[in-house]
Amino acid sequence: xxxxxxxxxxxxxxxxxxxxxxxxxxxxxxxxxxxxxxxxxxxxxxxxxxxxxxxxxxxxxxxxxxxxxxxxxxxxxxxxxxxxxxxxxxx
Numbered sequence: 001x002x003x004x005x006x007x008x009x010x011x012x013x014x015x016x017x018x019x020x021x022x023x024x025x026x027x028x029x030x031x032x033x034x035x036x037x038x039x040x041x042x043x044x045x046x047x048x049x050x051x052x053x054x055x056x057x058x059x060x061x062x063x064x065x066x067x068x069x070x071x072x073x074x075x076x077x078x079x080x081x082x083x084x085x086x087x088x089x090x091x
Contacts (some may be wrong), residue, residue, distance in 0.1 A: 018047040018091070025049060034087045035060075037071040037078050047091075057082055 018029040029047030032054060039045035048056065060082045063069075068079035078085070 020049040020052055021046040022048065022052045022055075025052060027051070030091055032089045032091060036085045037073065040073065042071060042074040042076065053088065057086060060086055067084065 017030075019025070020027045027049035029051050031048050031053045032046055033041050033046050033053065035044045035056070036042065039077075064078070064080070064082065064085070068077050069078070071078055
């Protein structure tokens with residue numbers, strides 16, 4: 001058996017790391033985000049770096065100024081605060 005053996009996973013660990021889902025950003029993802037609505041799915045899940053997490057929050061804050069509005073994908077009503085529409089999990 002493998003009792004007492006140390007297994008080095010550092011070489012394979014990188015194969016399971018996610019990168020930021022924003023096109024042309026190759027930064028390792030630090031956050032998994034869930035948006036209640038997006039241009040291609042409701043809800044939308046995406047891995048993002050810290051910079052693009054901030055960008056998403058800023059964009060939602062700007063968009064919610066015009067709320068309530070209908071989602072173009074599902075037809076649901078988009079309203080509330082940024083924290084109602086975006087949820088984050090630190091990786």
